[in-house]
Amino acid sequence: MHQPNGRAAPSRPDEREIAARLRAAGCVFAEDEARLLATSGASDEALAVMLARRVAGHPLEHVLGWVDFCGLRLDVAPGVFIPRQRSALLVRCAAELTPTGATVLDLCCGCGALGAALAAVVEDLRLHASDISGTAVELARHNLTPWRAACYEGDLFDPVPRALRGSFDTILCNTPYVPTRRLPSLPREARVHEPRASLDGGPDGLDVQRRVAGEAREWLAPGGHLLFEVAQDQERRSARLLEDAGLRTRVCRLEEIDATVVVGRAPSAVPTEGRHG
Template sequence: MKDVGADVVSRTVSRLRDAGCVFAEEEAELIVGEAADATELDIMVARRMSGVPLEVILGWVGFHGLRVEVDAGVFVPRRRTSFLVRQAVTLTRPRAVVVDLCCGTGAIGLAVAAAVPHVELHACDVDPVAVRNAARNVGAVGGHTWCGDLFAPLPTTLLGRVHVVVVNAPYVPTAEIALMPAEARDHEPHHSLDGGVDGVAFHRRIGAEVGRWLIPGGHVLIETSEGQAELSADALSRAGLDVTLATSEDLGATAVIGRRRE
């Protein structure tokens, strides 16, 4: 909204704070700035008060310095995942082939391609809603999108040609989904959260398949948690990859990195 008075922002802050929004001031500024008029502002605030994620209401999220479009029903990129992007960028050379697996909005692949020139980017997800969302984001950097289970939809011409695979697969243990914040639990699809009994079911499947897609010396990087890092690392080492771990205390982020031997 243009020419908004301080009283409008103040009332919006109060409504959000009363609904339990921890960052009411910051959210109010974003919502007021995005709303076209007073009617739309009221609708957006009401949605936020009901628990709809801010990023879905805005239709975008700031991620790794980029504005990434976010559709309803798609996993919202987390700030901590920018650590995975930083690790991937250090391992990606210009003109590399990069696969963003379980891509959701395509934010990770987009961020890598935005940082490294002339990357050939492929983004995959099992959910057609996510793939449509990702297509708009990665299309901005010439990326390709594919719909299907893990590596299955990728063209076989990529076998043995991929330099970097980046993965933010579901890694929440099934029993812990009920303990997640309502924003995720009630507004993000469970298939984008549920990592199986111990949270690393997808990591094991990826470890078993990734080697045949990577070039010798190629890398796979998977976001995981500190408590699951050993299991995620084991999933890659059992597949014959050389494994290292990277962590960020500031972001509370952990990544397991596997390298295909030469």
């Protein structure tokens, strides 16, 4: 093949060549990433751009335009938090607690990964999702299309219709939980290419969780559950936040993926004395 100026166009790199370039750029999983790029179906020109972006340090998921999360292929884009594989534990815990036909809120939803993954394993959910980022909400709306989710843009519970107070059986909430002082130690991909608001949890990492915990009781149905993902060294403080909000708590931990989830359960409704079925 020749370009209009008569010079031969560079040949398409094969998977081995792509892996070599990725390895030289410091990509730990160069071979796996090379396979994904080589089989992406991109044209020669598009593949060259994708490879250059990855070598320059852009997250692989942003380069590909999608992420594999809990077996689902979900669209992602620059400016939106990339779902982490450790969040699969939050989905697993929620699936054990969420009944068929439940009303669910994916709070701080990002691209909608948690809600999508839960809806894929629990049938007939009435799914809602909220995020402060308009870009994230548009992605979530697209990713959650199969489940006809209602998506809202705004700060935490603010955009959620008031009529839904007291109706949520499950609230999934992957708030930012990195303490501000630890942000410089995050991988460059996260620091440079993901919104700080989706990472920075304030001085102890729990600022947003405090706000959620303070409002959650009025949104949860009797016996409903609120689930947070946290770092292992935050689990006791996070559990205390939920206890102070009147929720019964327990902690789930999965060492294999370094994941910790704190679960809070709202009190069940107390039957009225003398009431008959």
